[in-house]
Amino acid sequence: MTKTTHPKTTATMVLAALAAGLLAMIVAYTPASARTVADAKPPRVTEVRPAEGAMGVSPLDRCCPSEGHRVVAFFSEDMRPASAMLSIELYKKGSDTLEDGTMGYNAAQRKVTFWPPNPLERGVTYKAVVSTRAKDLAGNRLDQNRDRAGLQPKVWYFTVEE
Ligand SMILES: [Ca+2]
Numbered sequence: 001m002t003k004t005t006h007p008k009t010t011a012t013m014v015l016a017a018l019a020a021g022l023l024a025m026i027v028a029y030t031p032a033s034a035r036t037v038a039d040a041k042p043p044r045v046t047e048v049r050p051a052e053g054a055m056g057v058s059p060l061d062r063c064c065p066s067e068g069h070r071v072v073a074f075f076s077e078d079m080r081p082a083s084a085m086l087s088i089e090l091y092k093k094g095s096d097t098l099e100d101g102t103m104g105y106n107a108a109q110r111k112v113t114f115w116p117p118n119p120l121e122r123g124v125t126y127k128a129v130v131s132t133r134a135k136d137l138a139g140n141r142l143d144q145n146r147d148r149a150g151l152q153p154k155v156w157y158f159t160v161e162e
Contacts (some may be wrong), residue, residue: 071126101114124159132152
């Protein structure tokens with residue numbers, strides 16, 4: 001005895017199999033996409049010290065009067081420490097010469113600190129930069145202005161007291 005399958009039944013079975021497969025794909029896809037939302041948002045600097053445009057900044061740090069005034073920046077999200085702790089650049093306004101300093105990154109506070117080895121110079125306006133080398137954990141580089149094309153560093157100025 002030969003067994004035959006009605007063509008219509010076959011078509012229905014195929015459709016059902018396709019639908020089941022599609023459903024399985026959707027079921028499999030949904031939780032996966034929820035788990036792995038890619039972080040494409042660039043980090044930015046949310047706060048700096050000395051404050052932007054500050055005048056009369058002490059050449060020594062109030063926290064530790066024997067030390068040069070620290071330059072500090074806070075990030076909007078967790079950063080790759082190795083990139084964050086190299087991200088501050090300090091210049092005298094109008095100069096391209098990097099000021100010496102050592103840097104450290106506090107991951108819990110999302111805070112990078114730059115310690116100048118000497119007191120800052122009296123009466124000098126400094127330009128501080130958090131460069132676009134700083135990356136978040138997903139590898140997105142700092143972009144201080146998302147409304148402008150390309151990556152913008154955080155740049156600010158402050159002036160040391162006479
Ligand atoms: Ca930008």
